[in-house]
């Protein structure tokens with residue numbers, strides 16, 4: 717899905733919600749354990765219940781890799797179940813020397829090779845340009861670079877002063893020369909709402925992937941106050957607060973209710989900026 721198509725979906729659905737598929741097999745309703753692939757069954761029902769309310773799904777690969785072969789199979793089958801009207805983001809936080817990055821890119825982007833063809837991948841910037849560019853060599857795919865993360869430890873390095881501002885500002889400025897806003901997004905945690913105004917100086921109309929609303933306590937209103945751009949420019953992710961809203965048989969309906977609450981707030985926020 718390219719930038720134009722993503723913006724179209726945001727307009728159609730009046731939503732910039734990303735549902736995080738952090739599907740912990742220990743937390744899914746017990747009755748699903750009778751299915752051949754309980755995680756896939758869970759994800760399918762979540763997707764069926766929410767796809768008209770969100771514009772992206774983000775499986776976090778840790779929850780799948782941790783289950784070995786069965787987990788990879790759940791991830792592959794989930795990737796192929798994500799509808800075309802939603803951006804498929806694999807949250808893998810990769811990045812390595814060039815030839816290794818190319819293999820990571822093949823793993824998540826090249827359907828003929830791995831059975832998966834996500835639209836976008838989260839990447840750690842620490843190893844620099846030659847660790848990121850192999851992902852950009854795959855046509856029409858997005859890199860979502862970690863800039864300012866939502867966790868407490870994000871402050872350990874990301875706020876260090878450099879001659880080009882703080883390290884996360886430096887990351888954005890540098891990465892802007894690797895690809896435009898049609899191929900590059902940045903991760904900015906919802907718990908850092910006060911920084912959005914500043915980030916928009918460096919990335920005025922880039923899409924920002926914003927995790928941290930819901931279980932981590934970030935505020936959608938605060939993020940939007942400073943973060944919305946003229947093309948919307950936000951994908952706000954929530955994982956646990958949606959997918960684990962109930963541990964009973966009604967989990968998919970409850971997930972829909974939680975997604976609907978966020979979508980309704982988003983609709984108002986989009987209207988306010990005339991989007």
Ligand SMILES: O=C(O)c1cc(=O)[nH]c(=O)n1[C@@H]1O[C@H](COP(=O)(O)O)[C@@H](O)[C@H]1O
Nearest residue numbers: 776838865866905927930931932954955956
């Ligand atoms: O790259 C991410 O998505 C990410 C970056 C970040 O700074 N903080 C963060 O929480 N995430 C991811 O976003 C999701 C947040 O999940 P919830 O806290 O359950 O909504 C998890 O998959 C995290 O790995």
